[in-house]
Amino acid sequence: MNRRDNRGREHRRLDAVLLETVRESVLAGRGPVTPSTVAAAVQASGKLLGTAGALEAAETINAELNGLGPLQPLVRDPAVTDIFVNAPDSVWLDRGSGLERSAVRFDTEAQVRSLASRLVAAGGRRLDDGSPCVDVRLSGGYRVHAVLPPISTVGTLLSIRIRREETFTITELRAGGMFCEEIEDVLRAIIRHRLSFLVSGSTGSGKTTLLSSLLGLSDPSERLVLIEDAAELNPVHPHVVTLESRHGNLEGGGALDLGELVRQALRMRPDRLIVGECRGAEVRELLTALNTGHTGGGGTIHANTAQAVPARLIALGALAGLSAEAVRLQVASALDLVIHVERSQTGRRVSSLGIVSDAGVSQTVVPALTLTDSGLARGPGWPLLAARLALGADA
Structure with missing residues (x-):
C-alpha cells in the first residue's frame, strides 16, 4: 500500500514538473495552444515516457491548459x-x-x-x-x-x-422510458396543431432535452427562432436561428438580456418563438409575442408541479412590472398547456400534461394526463385537450 502511494506521489510530482516544462514551452511559442503543439512540447521535453506514456502525458497536459x-x-x-x-x-x-x-x-x-x-x-x-x-x-x-x-x-x-x-428523437426518448406511446402521440399532436406550451420541472429534470426533441417535430418549412441565456437547445430541424444573451464587459457595458432578444426576434419573422428558460422579466415579451399571432411557441420554466406554473408566471411578471391581473389576462390567451417533467430513481419522465384554464379571478392548470403508480390516468382536462388535438376523448 505504501509502495503504491509512493508511486502515485512520484507520478503527480513528475506530472507537475512536466506540466510546468511544457507550459513554458508552448506559451513561449507563437500561435494557439493546440493538442499537436502540446504533444510536440512533450516529445521535446526529453522525458522518457514511452509511446503510451507520452500520449497520456500530452492528453493530461492539454486538459490542464485547454480543457477541464x-x-x-x-x-x-x-x-x-x-x-x-x-x-x-x-x-x-x-x-x-x-x-x-x-x-x-x-x-x-x-x-x-x-x-x-x-x-x-x-x-x-x-x-x-x-x-x-x-x-x-x-x-x-x-x-x-x-x-x-x-x-x-x-x-x-x-x-x-x-x-x-446529440439530440434524441421523440421515439428515442420514449424508448428510454421518458414517456409512454400514448403521451408520445399527444406530444406529436401538440406540435402538429401548434399549441403554445411551457415545459416545467426542476433543474436537471430533462426540460431542455424534451423541448429540443419536440421542436424537431416542427414542419421543415417553419422558421424557429430560439432565445437563450446559454445556447443549449439543438433541435434537428433545417431552419433554426439561435440568439444568445450577453453579459456586460468588465466595464459593465454591452449587455443584452433575454427581454431585448425577444423584441429583436419578433422582427425576424419567426414561425415559432422559443425562450429556452423563462426566469425573469423576459416573460412579459414572450407572453406579448404569443398574443400577437406567434402560435406554437413556448419555452421552459422552473416549477415544482404543473399546477404551480400560473403562480410562477405571476411572480416573474412582477419582475417586469406587470400586475397579477395583467399576467393572468396575457396567459389566458397566450398559453395552451403545461408539460411537466420530473426526475426519479428510474430516470427522467413526463409526469403530467395540463390545460391552462382561466376561471374568473383565478387561473389553474387542469390535469389532462397524469402518470401514477398504476399507470397513465386521464384527468378532467383530457376531453378539452383531446378536442383541441383532434384525438377524440375516448381515443
Missing part, C-alpha cells in the same frame, strides 16, 4: 450531463439517475481555484474577490458556474453543465 483539467476524463462518458466540485476530494457527476460520487480528486484547493479562474477567463469574464460568483459558457458546450470563498464557506465551488451535440 482533472475533470476532463469524466466528459468522455456521453451519459454525463453535470459535474460538481464541492472540495478537492469531493467531485460529483450526474448521468441521469441522480448524483454519483466520482473517483476524481484534486491535489489542493488552490488547484480547484486555478481551474475555476482559467475556465471563467476563457469565457471572457473575471473570477476574483470583486466578482466571486460567475457564470460563463465555453466553446465545446460547457456552461460553467464558479463561486469563491467567502461566499462559499467550504472553498471554491464549480458546477459544469455539458451540452451534448
Whole structure:
C-alpha cells in the first residue's frame, strides 16, 4: 500500500514538473495552444515516457491548459450531463439517475481555484474577490458556474453543465422510458396543431432535452427562432436561428438580456418563438409575442408541479412590472398547456400534461394526463385537450 502511494506521489510530482516544462514551452511559442503543439512540447521535453506514456502525458497536459483539467476524463462518458466540485476530494457527476460520487480528486484547493479562474477567463469574464460568483459558457458546450470563498464557506465551488451535440428523437426518448406511446402521440399532436406550451420541472429534470426533441417535430418549412441565456437547445430541424444573451464587459457595458432578444426576434419573422428558460422579466415579451399571432411557441420554466406554473408566471411578471391581473389576462390567451417533467430513481419522465384554464379571478392548470403508480390516468382536462388535438376523448 505504501509502495503504491509512493508511486502515485512520484507520478503527480513528475506530472507537475512536466506540466510546468511544457507550459513554458508552448506559451513561449507563437500561435494557439493546440493538442499537436502540446504533444510536440512533450516529445521535446526529453522525458522518457514511452509511446503510451507520452500520449497520456500530452492528453493530461492539454486538459490542464485547454480543457477541464482533472475533470476532463469524466466528459468522455456521453451519459454525463453535470459535474460538481464541492472540495478537492469531493467531485460529483450526474448521468441521469441522480448524483454519483466520482473517483476524481484534486491535489489542493488552490488547484480547484486555478481551474475555476482559467475556465471563467476563457469565457471572457473575471473570477476574483470583486466578482466571486460567475457564470460563463465555453466553446465545446460547457456552461460553467464558479463561486469563491467567502461566499462559499467550504472553498471554491464549480458546477459544469455539458451540452451534448446529440439530440434524441421523440421515439428515442420514449424508448428510454421518458414517456409512454400514448403521451408520445399527444406530444406529436401538440406540435402538429401548434399549441403554445411551457415545459416545467426542476433543474436537471430533462426540460431542455424534451423541448429540443419536440421542436424537431416542427414542419421543415417553419422558421424557429430560439432565445437563450446559454445556447443549449439543438433541435434537428433545417431552419433554426439561435440568439444568445450577453453579459456586460468588465466595464459593465454591452449587455443584452433575454427581454431585448425577444423584441429583436419578433422582427425576424419567426414561425415559432422559443425562450429556452423563462426566469425573469423576459416573460412579459414572450407572453406579448404569443398574443400577437406567434402560435406554437413556448419555452421552459422552473416549477415544482404543473399546477404551480400560473403562480410562477405571476411572480416573474412582477419582475417586469406587470400586475397579477395583467399576467393572468396575457396567459389566458397566450398559453395552451403545461408539460411537466420530473426526475426519479428510474430516470427522467413526463409526469403530467395540463390545460391552462382561466376561471374568473383565478387561473389553474387542469390535469389532462397524469402518470401514477398504476399507470397513465386521464384527468378532467383530457376531453378539452383531446378536442383541441383532434384525438377524440375516448381515443
